[in-house]
Amino acid sequence: MPPVGHDDALCPARRLARMAGAGMTSPPASGHSRISNRELYAVAGMTSASAPMFERRRRILRETQHMLAEQGLGGFSTMELSRRSGVAQRTIFNAFGNRDNLVALAIRFYFEEFNLALADRFDVSTLDGALGKLTATTLRNLQLRNYMTAIVSLHFSPSAPAQVRAVTLAIGAGFFRDWLDNQRNRSLLPAEIDLGRLTRHIAHLEYAVINDWLVGAVEEAQVVDNMLQAVLEMLVGALDGDVRARLEQYLADVRESGPLSLQLKADGANAIAALSL
Numbered sequence: 317m318p319p320v321g322h323d324d325a326l327c328p329a330r331r332l333a334r335m336a337g338a339g340m341t342s343p344p345a346s347g348h349s350r351i352s353n354r355e356l357y358a359v360a361g362m363t364s365a366s367a368p369m370f371e372r373r374r375r376i377l378r379e380t381q382h383m384l385a386e387q388g389l390g391g392f393s394t395m396e397l398s399r400r401s402g403v404a405q406r407t408i409f410n411a412f413g414n415r416d417n418l419v420a421l422a423i424r425f426y427f428e429e430f431n432l433a434l435a436d437r438f439d440v441s442t443l444d445g446a447l448g449k450l451t452a453t454t455l456r457n458l459q460l461r462n463y464m465t466a467i468v469s470l471h472f473s474p475s476a477p478a479q480v481r482a483v484t485l486a487i488g489a490g491f492f493r494d495w496l497d498n499q500r501n502r503s504l505l506p507a508e509i510d511l512g513r514l515t516r517h518i519a520h521l522e523y524a525v526i527n528d529w530l531v532g533a534v535e536e537a538q539v540v541d542n543m544l545q546a547v548l549e550m551l552v553g554a555l556d557g558d559v560r561a562r563l564e565q566y567l568a569d570v571r572e573s574g575p576l577s578l579q580l581k582a583d584g585a586n587a588i589a590a591l592s593l
Contacts, residue, residue, distance in 0.1 A: 373411050376401045380422035389466035416477040423467065424483050430456065437587050441494040447544065450491050452584035454543050457526060458536055465530055471523045488519025504557045514554055521546050540581060544570045
């Protein structure tokens with residue numbers, strides 16, 4: 317097992333952000349995460365390794381995920397986590413450093429399973445694939461109100477630890493990154509637009525749409541259309557040429573609940589129904 321790099325050992329925020337999943341997704345219901353020993357060794361800052369140690373850390377992460385989904389961040393306590401995972405609180409802090417690192421890591425692995433499950437269904441290097449994955453993810457997130465309340469609260473909290481913000485931002489920024497890279501290669505994304513800043517703004521927008529639902533500003537039935545419309549409006553303002561015209565057509569369709577909008581929702585619902593999570 318390779319040692320943890322010096323920089324990573326000193327900076328858990330950098331470790332977590334580097335390994336964050338792509339797409340603002342939702343937790344696996346089963347809790348059976350595909351966390352490799354190598355990933356767990358690196359991200360959790362382990363300095364020695366054994367099968368029981370890996371399993372103990374996985375058990376702690378699984379229970380953290382379940383507690384966030386059941387109770388949200390406000391109901392999360394390491395004392396209860398200790399009881400449910402069958403380890404001492406000291407063991408939790410020895411394994412993950414502090415509560416913030418633990419929550420950030422659990423969020424990251426929440427997303428990983430869902431992203432892997434959708435990988436074969438949506439090609440996010442294409443506009444249709446990125447929109448399809450965003451739609452499916454939004455539909456799934458609507459089923460997990462407590463979980464999304466925790467994530468959105470963390471994302472917008474001015475006091476959230478840097479490592480938590482890095483994870484939520486990386487997740488939300490991932491939907492359109494590959495497709496926007498392609499547009500830059502085609503010279504359809506103007507040089508003055510910073511790709512990293514644009515994807516961060518898209519992430520903030522996605523979380524804001526979910527927050528509108530959480531606070532009761534919009535009905536659940538409106539959330540997917542609001543999400544698609546908000547993101548398409550931002551992309552229209554950023555892109556040039558034929559792709560901008562295509563985005564404008566898609567935006568008009570969503571505003572009218574046209575065939576594209578209906579197809580995205582149907583494909584998203586089918587993708588969620590087919591998941592074995």
